[in-house]
Amino acid sequence: MKEEVEQKGIEEKLEQEVDELEKARAEADEYLEQLQRSQAEFANYKKRIEREREDFVSLASAALIAKLLPVLDDCERALQTVPHNLRGLTWVEGIALIERRLRMTLEQEGLTEIEAMGKKFDPELHHAAVREETTEYEEDEIISELQKGYTLHDKVLRPSMVRVAARPTDESTEQT
Amino acid sequence: MAKIIGIDLGTTNSGVAVMEAGEPTIIPSSEGGRLTPSVVAVSKTGERMVGTVAKRQAVTNPDNTIFSIKRLMGRKYSDSTVKRDIELLPYKITEAPNGDAKVVMGGKEYSPPEVSAFILQKLKADAEAYLGETVTQAVITVPAYFNDSQRQATKDAGRIAGLEVLRIINEPTASSLAYGLAKGKDEKIAVYDLGGGTFDVSILEIEAGDPPVFEVLSTNGDTHLGGDDFDQRLIDWVAAEFKKEQGIDLREDRMALQRLKEAAEKAKVELSTVMQAEINLPFITADASGPKHLTMTVTRAKVEQLVGDLIEQTIPPCRQALEDAKLTTADIDEVILVGGQTRMPAVQEAIKKFFGKEPHKGVNPDEVVALGAAIQAGVLGGEVKDVLLLDVTPLTLGIETLGGVATALVSRNTTIPYHTSQIFSTAADGQTSVEVHVMQGERPMAADNKTLGRFILDGVPPAPRGLPQIEVSFDLDANGILNVSAQDKATGREQHITITASSGLTEEEIKRMVDEAKTHEAEDHKRREEMEARNFADQAAYSADKTLRDLGDKVPDDVRSDVEAKAAAVREALKGQDVDLIQRKTQELTEAIQRIGAAMYEQPGAAPPPPGGEAGPSEPEDEGTVEGEFREV
Numbered sequence: 108m109k110e111e112v113e114q115k116g117i118e119e120k121l122e123q124e125v126d127e128l129e130k131a132r133a134e135a136d137e138y139l140e141q142l143q144r145s146q147a148e149f150a151n152y153k154k155r156i157e158r159e160r161e162d163f164v165s166l167a168s169a170a171l172i173a174k175l176l177p178v179l180d181d182c183e184r185a186l187q188t189v190p191h192n193l194r195g196l197t198w199v200e201g202i203a204l205i206e207r208r209l210r211m212t213l214e215q216e217g218l219t220e221i222e223a224m225g226k227k228f229d230p231e232l233h234h235a236a237v238r239e240e241t242t243e244y245e246e247d248e249i250i251s252e253l254q255k256g257y258t259l260h261d262k263v264l265r266p267s268m269v270r271v272a273a274r275p276t277d278e279s280t281e282q283t
Numbered sequence: 284m285a286k287i288i289g290i291d292l293g294t295t296n297s298g299v300a301v302m303e304a305g306e307p308t309i310i311p312s313s314e315g316g317r318l319t320p321s322v323v324a325v326s327k328t329g330e331r332m333v334g335t336v337a338k339r340q341a342v343t344n345p346d347n348t349i350f351s352i353k354r355l356m357g358r359k360y361s362d363s364t365v366k367r368d369i370e371l372l373p374y375k376i377t378e379a380p381n382g383d384a385k386v387v388m389g390g391k392e393y394s395p396p397e398v399s400a401f402i403l404q405k406l407k408a409d410a411e412a413y414l415g416e417t418v419t420q421a422v423i424t425v426p427a428y429f430n431d432s433q434r435q436a437t438k439d440a441g442r443i444a445g446l447e448v449l450r451i452i453n454e455p456t457a458s459s460l461a462y463g464l465a466k467g468k469d470e471k472i473a474v475y476d477l478g479g480g481t482f483d484v485s486i487l488e489i490e491a492g493d494p495p496v497f498e499v500l501s502t503n504g505d506t507h508l509g510g511d512d513f514d515q516r517l518i519d520w521v522a523a524e525f526k527k528e529q530g531i532d533l534r535e536d537r538m539a540l541q542r543l544k545e546a547a548e549k550a551k552v553e554l555s556t557v558m559q560a561e562i563n564l565p566f567i568t569a570d571a572s573g574p575k576h577l578t579m580t581v582t583r584a585k586v587e588q589l590v591g592d593l594i595e596q597t598i599p600p601c602r603q604a605l606e607d608a609k610l611t612t613a614d615i616d617e618v619i620l621v622g623g624q625t626r627m628p629a630v631q632e633a634i635k636k637f638f639g640k641e642p643h644k645g646v647n648p649d650e651v652v653a654l655g656a657a658i659q660a661g662v663l664g665g666e667v668k669d670v671l672l673l674d675v676t677p678l679t680l681g682i683e684t685l686g687g688v689a690t691a692l693v694s695r696n697t698t699i700p701y702h703t704s705q706i707f708s709t710a711a712d713g714q715t716s717v718e719v720h721v722m723q724g725e726r727p728m729a730a731d732n733k734t735l736g737r738f739i740l741d742g743v744p745p746a747p748r749g750l751p752q753i754e755v756s757f758d759l760d761a762n763g764i765l766n767v768s769a770q771d772k773a774t775g776r777e778q779h780i781t782i783t784a785s786s787g788l789t790e791e792e793i794k795r796m797v798d799e800a801k802t803h804e805a806e807d808h809k810r811r812e813e814m815e816a817r818n819f820a821d822q823a824a825y826s827a828d829k830t831l832r833d834l835g836d837k838v839p840d841d842v843r844s845d846v847e848a849k850a851a852a853v854r855e856a857l858k859g860q861d862v863d864l865i866q867r868k869t870q871e872l873t874e875a876i877q878r879i880g881a882a883m884y885e886q887p888g889a890a891p892p893p894p895g896g897e898a899g900p901s902e903p904e905d906e907g908t909v910e911g912e913f914r915e916v
Binding site for chain 1: 303304314315326327332336337339340341342343345413414415416537538541542565566569573574
């Protein structure tokens with residue numbers, strides 16, 4: 108009897124140990140997976156940070172240059188509306204030179220004007236603010252520019268704001 | 284293991300986010316923006332566009348540019364809301380054979396889920412570009428009031444876009460997750476969502492658990508009230524003021540209106556942090572008499588006056604939502620803010636007044652829904668489990684070094700587990716033991732920080748000060764248990780101490796220590812500089828003596844007595860407190876030491892002088908600990 112009881116005790120103990128071993132194995136598997144995941148995430152994060160770091164310098168100045176664009180716009184507006192009686196003044200010329208200098212400094216940073224006048228409207232480069240029905244221009248031709256657009260190092264910094272031509276509606280239905 | 288993304292599929296704008304290192308992060312679009320306009324278009328040449336680009340050509344292509352498609356998701360053509368939308372929206376809406384509403388784009392019919400799928404596809408592509416891996420699964424948010432067919436339509440959109448939608452969650456629920464709620468007790472939450480064009484208020488009940496259960500008790504709102512209306516008030520007022528003065532209505536000039544809009548929005552944003560903002564628009568327009576400029580100062584008070592009634596309009600829906608949930612303001616545990624317009628102080632004041640408690644801020648209100656979706660995505664992906672939520676050390680950990688200076692080894696807010704080590708040395712010639720005094724705190728002087736423990740490493744072979752190499756290692760495990768050890772690299776002898784979190788500080792104490800460090804910053808800096816000057820002086824005097832000893836007769840007598848006198852002067856100065864005097868005497872001594880070198884070179888056949896003038900500022904290499912008593916931890 109005693110032997111049987113002992114035997115049972117040992118069997119139970121063994122079962123317990125096996126259970127615990129299995130639990131431990133499952134836990135270990137889980138931890139391994141989480142560890143692998145963490146390492147992979149970290150590796151990917153590092154890679155991305157490296158890529159971003161290369162872009163960082165140009166990104167930083169892009170934000171500042173974007174903020175200066177309205178100032179550049181205002182300079183242009185000023186020079187485009189010089190009153191007749193002041194046109195020849197040396198002082199006014201001086202303002203024009205300042206505007207030129209600002210523009211050139213920005214161009215040296217990679218700023219380029221987007222061509223709009225007379226071009227076909229391209230939503231990658233232009234923002235259509237007004238659609239005008241007219242027969243004087245081709246369909247989707249840019250009639251005029253409300254605000255200049257710029258690219259910085261070939262990425263669009265601000266799209267040109269333009270007026271786009273459209274064929275008058277009765278004509279277009281005739282075509283279909 | 285692929286990442287699961289969280290998507291806020293909004294009426295006007297959409298956002299996508301993902302869990303990264305345990306934190307939800309917005310994924311920027313390929314154009315570099317943090318939001319993608321929910322606009323889809325087909326050009327005359329059949330090219331499909333989504334997002335910012337689609338928006339830019341909307342005016343030239345109104346029939347084929349679809350926006351606000353969310354309004355038609357899951358709806359029947361015969362729905363009253365659809366009938367209203369047909370009047371308002373410039374694109375064509377038709378009826379499918381099964382009664383669903385459909386749109387026409389580029390001559391083809393599309394179901395709303397198909398159109399939403401185009402938006403989701405772009406978000407998916409942008410996420411893949413950002414993560415550098417394929418994305419196939421997502422969590423997408425919907426308004427709490429969406430019915431079954433609207434939710435199914437959203438799921439279908441995901442499927443069409445190639446995404447397995449693991450879950451559709453409510454926008455207010457997502458916001459609650461982003462604010463870190465649902466972390467312990469049962470709570471009732473009010474979500475106040477004032478976006479660009481719509482206002483939604485939701486009352487939620489969170490039942491704590493793993494996972495927590497969110498129940499929407501009620502929703503209410505105003506589908507035509509948003510930040511855009513606030514902007515319009517300011518634009519109208521500025522235009523009216525200008526008209527009064529100049530007789531011109533700026534709103535009639537497309538370009539002037541655009542500039543005014545941008546300036547008004549910018550001023551509104553500035554006024555959330557300052558009391559007045561300037562609107563400066565040179566050459567805004569012109570008339571027969573010449574160009575005109577717009578310059579105006581707008582005060583916060585004025586804006587609050589202009590939009591006061593709009594803010595008031597958000598209160599009745601809040602009241603109604605509470606009634607429908609059969610609750611009072613006292614029953615609400617937390618209030619959270621969603622939507623850019625909630626940044627306005629007057630809005631926050633009104634919310635505080637109504638609910639009787641301070642609303643949660645701190646998460647970017649434009650991004651909070653996408654971030655919350657990412658958190659849910661993380662939970663589903665098995666990422667965000669309590670076991671994995673990593674802690675940070677709340678305060679800097681370090682040891683005491685020569686002169687009572689606190690030398691940091693682990694800066695505060697370092698994520699743990701963490702391991703670091705540094706080499707230190709002895710402070711006095713022949714020092715045979717070092718005491719490692721482990722401290723926690725932000726002050727530069729050891730006496731002002733909290734002692735965590737001390738121990739001594741002895742058996743260091745006698746040597747000139749600064750020569751032995753004692754490596755001190757700090758090891759913090761994920762549970763915040765700190766193991767500090769010191770090992771003499773020459774003998775291999777090692778001692779260590781284990782410090783458990785309980786011997787640290789409470790949250791209030793931590794905050795107090797950080798604040799104190801800030802207020803004492805200037806003072807502490809001065810003291811540290813003094814200490815460094817003293818150490819430097821001491822080192823210089825020591826070097827001088829050593830050099831004279833080593834070179835013996837080779838040093839000319841006059842140089843020797845000069846150096847000895849200057850070294851004595853430095854030691855005399857160190858007895859006092861005059862830091863300037865110490866620094867001056869040290870300078871004189873350093874110059875005198877250099878004359879030794881010069882004198883050596885002048886002697887024929889002289890050996891090059893040993894680097895005697897090396898009394899540099901104490902680097903960690905040269906610092907040791909003063910021999911002290913052994914103290915029990």
